Amino acid sequence: MEKLYEGKAKIISPSDDPKILLSQFKDDATAYNAQKRGTIAQKGEMNCRISGALFQMLEKQGIATHYIDEPAPGQMRIKAVTILPLEVVVRNIAAGSLCRQTGLEQGTVLPFPLVEFYYKNDELGDPLLTRDRILILNLSSLNQLEQLQSKALAINTHLKTFFSRCGITLVDFKLEFGLDAEQNLLLADEISPDTCRLWDQSQTDPKARVMDKDRFRQDLGDVETAYQEVQARILSQLETTSS
Ligand code: TMP
Numbered sequence: 001m002e003k004l005y006e007g008k009a010k011i012i013s014p015s016d017d018p019k020i021l022l023s024q025f026k027d028d029a030t031a032y033n034a035q036k037r038g039t040i041a042q043k044g045e046m047n048c049r050i051s052g053a054l055f056q057m058l059e060k061q062g063i064a065t066h067y068i069d070e071p072a073p074g075q076m077r078i079k080a081v082t083i084l085p086l087e088v089v090v091r092n093i094a095a096g097s098l099c100r101q102t103g104l105e106q107g108t109v110l111p112f113p114l115v116e117f118y119y120k121n122d123e124l125g126d127p128l129l130t131r132d133r134i135l136i137l138n139l140s141s142l143n144q145l146e147q148l149q150s151k152a153l154a155i156n157t158h159l160k161t162f163f164s165r166c167g168i169t170l171v172d173f174k175l176e177f178g179l180d181a182e183q184n185l186l187l188a189d190e191i192s193p194d195t196c197r198l199w200d201q202s203q204t205d206p207k208a209r210v211m212d213k214d215r216f217r218q219d220l221g222d223v224e225t226a227y228q229e230v231q232a233r234i235l236s237q238l239e240t241t242s243s
Pocket of ligand 1: 049089095096097098126140172173174195197
């Protein structure tokens with residue numbers, strides 16, 4: 001199949017319709033700016049199902065996304081967008097780079113959700129940006145930045161509530177947004193255990209509770225089992241709400 005773009009976790013191909021693209025989710029896993037590489041069996045299919053389910057849930061809550069449908073396992077039809085060069089991270093609980101950079105203890109509940117912007121630039125190692133750096137680098141207008149911030153916070157509210165019903169704590173996550181031909185701002189990329197920190201509420205042990213890519217990053221084992229469990233809980237929660 002012709003490729004438009006191949007990233008670390010997905011291959012994007014054109015379709016007969018220029019407004020629609022096909023995203024093929026891969027089993028490849030990378031961490032620490034691709035210094036650690038591996039594969040997670042069935043990850044592509046699981047992340048596609050999980051992302052598809054979460055995008056549909058968010059659409060129902062009024063959040064516009066690039067999601068269309070899933071023609072086959074591991075494949076998502078998406079609206080063509082130009083991806084903004086920003087990664088938007090929302091944090092509810094301190095973990096990962098926030099702890100490393102600030103000294104906050106892992107697990108500290110933040111007094112309000114922290115929204116951060118990172119520069120999507122592999123050569124620079126995706127650095128943390130400030131509002132003025134974004135404006136100086138022309139990565140976004142102030143108005144668009146404010147829209148990104150409010151959309152990210154709304155998405156956090158919906159995702160936190162949904163995951164909580166699945167017995168999962170949403171610690172933090174990363175979003176990407178894109179603009180379609182009409183300049184509509186759509187939530188894009190994926191929302192999966194690759195891009196979220198998810199802690200099992202039934203576990204107290206800091207290693208046992210991890211249900212996301214930290215299992216791969218930190219060599220905790222049982223990575224596939226954790227992703228399967230996230231998928232099973234999400235799908236069963238959606239069945240409960242739709243019945
Ligand atoms: P961090 O603590 O490493 O900055 O990550 C914050 C969240 O963003 C975490 O849920 C993992 C996610 N993330 C990505 O999806 N892609 C990335 O390249 C990075 C650095 C983080």
